Amino acid sequence: MSGGEAPLLVVGDALLDRDLTGTADRLAPDAPVPVVTERARRVRPGGAALAALLAAADGRDVTLVTGVGEDPASGELRRLLDGRVKVIGMPLTGALPEKTRILARGRPVLRLDRGDGRVRDATDEAREAVRSAPAVLVSDYGRGAADALRDVLAERPPMVWDPHPRGGPPVPGTRLVTPARSEARAFAAAAAEEDPDASSGSDLRAAAREAAALVRHWGAAAVAVTLGAHGALLSYGGHPLLVPAPAAHGQDPCGAGDRFAATAAGLLADGTLVGEAVEGAVAAATEFVGAGGAGGMTDGASSQPESVPSGATATDPYPLAARVRAAGGTVVAAGGCFDLLHAGHVGLLQAARRLGDCLVVCVNSDMSVRRRKGEGRPVNPLADRIRVLRALECVDAVAVFDEDTPERLLAGLRPDVWVKGGDYSGADLPEAALLEEWGGQAVLLPYLVGRSSTGLLGRATQGVR
Numbered sequence: 001m002s003g004g005e006a007p008l009l010v011v012g013d014a015l016l017d018r019d020l021t022g023t024a025d026r027l028a029p030d031a032p033v034p035v036v037t038e039r040a041r042r043v044r045p046g047g048a049a050l051a052a053l054l055a056a057a058d059g060r061d062v063t064l065v066t067g068v069g070e071d072p073a074s075g076e077l078r079r080l081l082d083g084r085v086k087v088i089g090m091p092l093t094g095a096l097p098e099k100t101r102i103l104a105r106g107r108p109v110l111r112l113d114r115g116d117g118r119v120r121d122a123t124d125e126a127r128e129a130v131r132s133a134p135a136v137l138v139s140d141y142g143r144g145a146a147d148a149l150r151d152v153l154a155e156r157p158p159m160v161w162d163p164h165p166r167g168g169p170p171v172p173g174t175r176l177v178t179p180a181r182s183e184a185r186a187f188a189a190a191a192a193e194e195d196p197d198a199s200s201g202s203d204l205r206a207a208a209r210e211a212a213a214l215v216r217h218w219g220a221a222a223v224a225v226t227l228g229a230h231g232a233l234l235s236y237g238g239h240p241l242l243v244p245a246p247a248a249h250g251q252d253p254c255g256a257g258d259r260f261a262a263t264a265a266g267l268l269a270d271g272t273l274v275g276e277a278v279e280g281a282v283a284a285a286t287e288f289v290g291a292g293g294a295g296g297m298t299d300g301a302s303s304q305p306e307s308v309p310s311g312a313t314a315t316d317p318y319p320l321a322a323r324v325r326a327a328g329g330t331v332v333a334a335g336g337c338f339d340l341l342h343a344g345h346v347g348l349l350q351a352a353r354r355l356g357d358c359l360v361v362c363v364n365s366d367m368s369v370r371r372r373k374g375e376g377r378p379v380n381p382l383a384d385r386i387r388v389l390r391a392l393e394c395v396d397a398v399a400v401f402d403e404d405t406p407e408r409l410l411a412g413l414r415p416d417v418w419v420k421g422g423d424y425s426g427a428d429l430p431e432a433a434l435l436e437e438w439g440g441q442a443v444l445l446p447y448l449v450g451r452s453s454t455g456l457l458g459r460a461t462q463g464v465r
Helices: 048-057 072-081 124-132 150-155 181-190 203-218 256-269 274-290 317-326 343-353 366-373 382-390 407-413 431-436 453-462
Strands: 008-012 014-027 034-047 062-067 086-090 098-104 107-114 136-139 160-162 223-226 232-235 241-243 331-336 358-364 397-401 417-421 441-445
Touching: 008 048, 008 124, 008 256, 014 048, 014 062, 014 072, 034 048, 034 072, 034 098, 048 062, 048 072, 048 136, 048 256, 062 124, 086 124, 124 150, 136 256, 160 256, 181 203, 181 223, 203 223, 203 232, 223 256, 223 274, 232 274, 241 274, 256 274, 317 331, 317 358, 317 397, 317 407, 331 343, 331 407, 343 358, 343 417, 343 441, 358 366, 358 382, 358 407, 382 397, 397 407, 407 431, 417 431, 431 441
Parallel strands: 008 062, 008 136, 014 098, 062 086, 136 160, 331 358, 331 417, 358 397, 417 441
Antiparallel strands: 014 034, 098 107, 223 232, 232 241
16 A cells, blocks of 8 residues: 555445457448447446456555355456455355457447346455455445345445445435446436435526435435436535536447446545545546546556646557547647647647547647747646647647657547648648558648637737737
């Protein structure tokens, strides 16, 4: 354990998740279904095991109490968790459940489920682990783990209970319950006799009423309804607190709920207040989705960047480009200083994004800008320029280079298309020859006439509007 993070016990139902990714360019001749050409396969822990793995990636000592058997899927799950998470097993009635997603260009086309194993009963070791744990997260996927330990969990209610439609209610006194929006709606409907107005009104108003109804119905201290790209709505039974997401991503959201619950539980275990824990969980889930979600994890581990400017999301451009290429997509890169972001820049980047399946912006470091533009530049430091660029919906990731030109960065990124503004000519693009080495293409896109950072800075200096 590093950084003084408190240990965490995760109780719940483990799954084994597989992703088969590829391209789909035609329909089958015998049925109106897409034909997916396989490009890559990935396997990772799922369900409560994913929540445990993500908590361990935060630097915590994590123990997982779950159902595992002697079947091949259980063996694969143990291998993926080995050295990262301690597993206390409870016997299953059948094989460990497996979930296989088939994706075309990063979008799910079909899901196949197999394995109907449920926890048969709790072991003495599992009960003692719950009783002695300083902090507990319950990830209830309805496969019997939480039910088998419900009496022990009720003795000292968990920090966080992450419910799912097939699972039972959290034990009364749970500090924070974290249903997704659709789950909260279904749970509140089941409690309609207690609050018949829980699902009426606007979507946000309905979510607030559902959360308040669930606080009362479950006897929970607080309920946080996760709202996807809109963040989360935290209720203690009265007026709710809306915690907005710091950014919106179009990436795969698979696993975002587990990332939210694991972060919230860990922060509460560290002594953080509920509101602050939910804020941290929203930020972590947003970053997780921006980095590709569970589908972006490799070898069972979460990839986290070493350094991210404060307030920025953390999509690493290299894994992003690799994922897009593996799915048969087109990687587009665009470069510039982007010191004073203006309408010409935005138009260029929007057009560049339309050329492919992801856009990586290669931005000059502060020293590189100073060499190119002279003293007094950049006006905005690198961290601010990165944050503004990442806030654009058309930008999927940002990479930084210190040289005058980004050849070394491009050699590692290997984009299919390299875009520069129309104020360059073919002779000004030394990157063009480099792109040809791997079959890429450099292109120029026109800027809006009369828009430039230098011109804006000159007018501002002269006080001209």
